[in-house]
Amino acid sequence: MNSAITGFTFFGIREFAVSPILTRLAPWAQYVERRKSLGIETPSGDTLTEEPVEPPSLRMKNLLDSGISGAITGGILRGVRSGRPAVGPGALLGTAVCTSGQYIFNEFNLARLRFIARRNEEKVAERATTREPTFNPRTGKQEVQELPRSWTEMILVMFGLVPLSDDEYLGKLKRTRDVYLKKISQLEVAVAMEEEEKRLKEELSRS
Template identity: 30%
Template sequence: MDPHAGRNVGHAVLISTILGATYGAGYGLLHRSSAAVFAFTTGTSAFLGTSIFFGIREWAVSPLLVATVPRGQYAHRRAQYHEPGHVDGPDPEEGWAGMRAYKVPDSALAGAVTGGTLNTLRRGRAGIIPGAVTIAVTAAALQYASNEAFIARIKLVARELKSSQTHPAQPAPPARGFSQLVLDTLGYVMPVRRIEDDEFVAVTRRRQEEIEARLGNIHRELLDLEAADERDKGALR
């Protein structure tokens, strides 16, 4: 089981509940009804639905797939769970195709179980298949969109990294405060020596070193992505 499963469920349920309550409040305001009632209703529905969905996915479906599927992302995730400092999310080593498919089957299966169960409670046995299919497709599409957003972020960082390597950024000068303006004015009428802010220079250098270290980590991830992409192209040939 993913060591971050509990945290993932908690974060997802919290965000979904807030979004649901916000939507309900906005709906109530637009229709000149009680915003609090709509916010409570939609927030509660979002809390219950996402609790069931993410609980099934993180504590039942994903552990089962990781334990039984011997290849692909599940074999890779099984190995990752035993690594110290494991970070949940699409792994650049799997290439673009693997990153796009991250947890998509898990979400589809969990969505089918959730949709079939909830729709059965509302419409009886006739609601099993429609509910399962609808929620499965929706959950898989949302997970795929989330993976695409993650990939887009990596590509954006890659472009910024290449741009910074081509045109290194210069440290910004310190802000001109009121005292600095007074010294500049006095410098025109009497010899006043400007004192450099050593603390600002030290902070700027330290931040620059931190940024360079982060860029180095991103550069290594990009190399892993390019290598995985080449492996995918070689396999297709």
């Protein structure tokens, strides 16, 4: 219950008070970019160059918002529980906890984006690589050597999850579609037969 109250208070203050104020007034790059994306008129001192968002700015995302909101939340809750003398320590503790939590979240999100980018690069490189068939003296046939699996594919195989190629996945979707289309046609026939039977019964009852 206490965690729910704390979380509700923190996010309510951040999303409905602190972030809107910083978005309108703060001069730093992330808030200038935020104003630009929201179509908010910028103060006269805004300067924003057309540069891509880089890792340092992603690490700093919402740190100030969370720090201020944590200070307000910690001060309010500690003050309500322990009185006015606890407001200052509660604000400091809230700032430290919320800023650290936001930084950890930003680092996790940055690592996730890097992983996705690396996976996309691996897929592009794999598709661009041409695999020439080689002669296998054991079988006496030309065979295409499979590329080594990545560690993620090896983990999936360990759990019984075999990765599918694009063609295999498309074929699986088509087979699933055909099964459902067959079931739909059977249901349509059954419904039509029921309606016809119902119509015949009504005609017999009238006669």
